[in-house]
Amino acid sequence: MTIFDELKARGLIAQLTDEEEIKELINNGKATFYIGFDPTADSLHVGHFMALCLMKRLQMAGNKPIALLGGGTGMIGDPTGRSDMRSMMTEETIQFNCDRFQEQMSKFIDFSEGKAMMVNNADWLMNLNYIELLREIGPHFSVNRMLTAECYKQRMEKGLSFLEFNYMIMQSYDFLELYKRHGCNIQFGGDDQWSNMLGGTDLIRRKLGKDAYAMTITLLLNSEGKKMGKTQSGAVWLDPNKTSPFDFYQYWRNVGDEDVLKCIRMLTFLPMEEIDKMNEWEGSQLNEAKDILAFELTTLVHSEEEASKAREASKALFAGGGSLENIPKTELNESDFEDGMIDIVSLLVKAEMAGSRSEGRRAIEQGGVTVNGDKITDLKTSYTKELIAKEEFIIKKGKKNFKKIEVQ
């Protein structure tokens, strides 16, 4: 199976500028392609992960990836898919985030011996001269046409600043620059980037009379059409300090039935034949597929060891048996106790299972809190330090939130 066919079979391809050319290039390892990452946060998230996977797949097929850090474009902010303006980031924040991205990417992509490159568009964008830039590329962009781009249309109602309007131009300029500097001939990106990417191929054609290509990957949407990789508390991060391997595992273990196979296809490196066998699975059998998905992804993002721990912990908590060793825990110290005691509401707050004491109370009043299997009914229930220290002390709130409490 060629790389192109594989991408297609996995449902990763959304739009292409020229199918035949792109197929030819990537199947024969002749592509030098780039994917841009704007440093909007201090960690990569699941959306970026898809892009990294794509990069890895293409790299394995002999193509040369360029990871582009948006140190310059981050100064502007991509308005795509947003109904409000991004808050502006300081230069320091951007630099900090770029560094984090770089660390995380290096774990995943092999940048050694020219197998891949990492560049930062701050290198060329920051020193641009306004008038020069306008004269150089300004004539090649039609405002009329830009305004008809889907990504701006949505913003016509809510308002779009000139700053953000220029994002497309900067991204197009990146592509031109990478083409000139490194012979980069394809740009990949999320499907929401389509119009920005076309800006680049157009600019290269107009400016240099050369052909460059663009291809977007399908956005990972769940069956309700919402972007996956988001939780109520924000994104699912790749940084273990922001989303623990256990939570990461649980996120994927809990995807809806309709979404499991799609996720396995799009996100894992399991061979297609193996995935095709799962097509028959239905009902509770899909739980097995969810376990595979969660384990595979946790292994890819963290490590096999972390994935095993997470799997072990989840089995212990949900299926009974197994080791309770690796479930998430909270450590208490001396100052958390008053006269050697701590009450259940405080405990919930300390364990970050409740955002406030009120919330903790509510959970108890509604019968949602269990300690070592016993339902708590009295808000005033307290525990001594000795009792907690003596053996496994596990609080459960709701169906899926567990915390092991330890002393110091």
Next chain:
RNA sequence: GGAUGGAUUCCCGAGUGGCCAAAGGGGACAGACUGUAAAUCUGCUGCAGAUUGCUUCGGAGGUUCGAAUCCUCCUCCAUCCA
């Protein structure tokens, strides 16, 4: 620069002097059902030492016994005009 309309709790959105911690919906959380899924039903949703108290309706002042609501100034946003 001018005119008009707007900013309400996580989000949308009602509320135009006391009955307002603020309708309704969404989301989140908890319970039932279940497969750690979905759907459905129920409860719940500012904070706290909790039959009470404290802080909240863009910001700062003011009027009033009492302000999300009225007045003044400011900030931001949208629409139309330049």
